[in-house]
Amino acid sequence: MSDGMFRTVSSVRRGYDPDEVDEFFSHARSMYEQGPAGGLSGKDVRRVSFSMIRGGYVTAAVDAALDRLEAAFVARSRADFVAQRGQEAWLAHLGEQARTLYGRLGRPDGDRFAPPEGRQPGYEPADVDELCHRLVAYFDTGAPLTAAEVRNATFRSRSGKSGYDEASVDAFFGRAVEVLLGVE
Known part of the structure; x- marks a missing residue:
């Protein structure tokens, strides 16, 4: 386990770099809650990538969270678009x-x-x-x-x-x- 956002793999396996993942999710949360509309998009979420390191985050868990985050940004974009047009x-x-x-x-x-x-x-x-x-x-x-x-x-x-x-x-x-x- 980790003190970070996701479970980690064993120290002999490779997973996503926790620092990169935590930084991205913190930035995404800030953009979603307070950032300018369009500051981060579903496409931006889909294109993000992280380095692989020993003892990193479980990739499947991070990928699932990225899928949910992408859907949230797309839904927000849709709501903004519908509200305006x-x-x-x-x-x-x-x-x-x-x-x-x-x-x-x-x-x-x-x-x-x-x-x-x-x-x-x-x-x-x-x-x-x-x-x-x-x-x-x-x-x-x-x-x-x-x-x-x-x-x-x-x-x-x-x-x-x-x-x-x-x-x-x-x-x-x-x-x-x-x-x-x-x-x-």
Whole structure:
């Protein structure tokens, strides 16, 4: 256990640096409670990363807290937007965000994303394409899909030019999470 915000792993295992995590969560709390609107966004929370050290915080616990924090910032952003412009404007905004995803979703399986550059690792296209199919079903027919399911999706590795570039895939599904959180 730790005196910090989260449990720690044993001293022989690696976890997130407690000082970095505590500092970020303290800053996020301050921004949420008193900071300027937009001072920190759900996207900022999703993009944060921490160093790994021996005896650090349990990563799963921190990641779960980050997911909840991201959802809180998205909900706050939605409430501010609706208060200023109305619910219909919010839905139009979400619709526009969703439409930005459709160009890639409409591509054929195996061609949705560029391959990784050089010797960089990539994702298995079939795994990524399967999640893309679920997004299409969500948007087109209302099939069930949550932001957590997209956020927690894992893809097998695929090396070489037959894989999908990880950064592109991650950025795309990050935007999809924003849309889904905006609806939830």
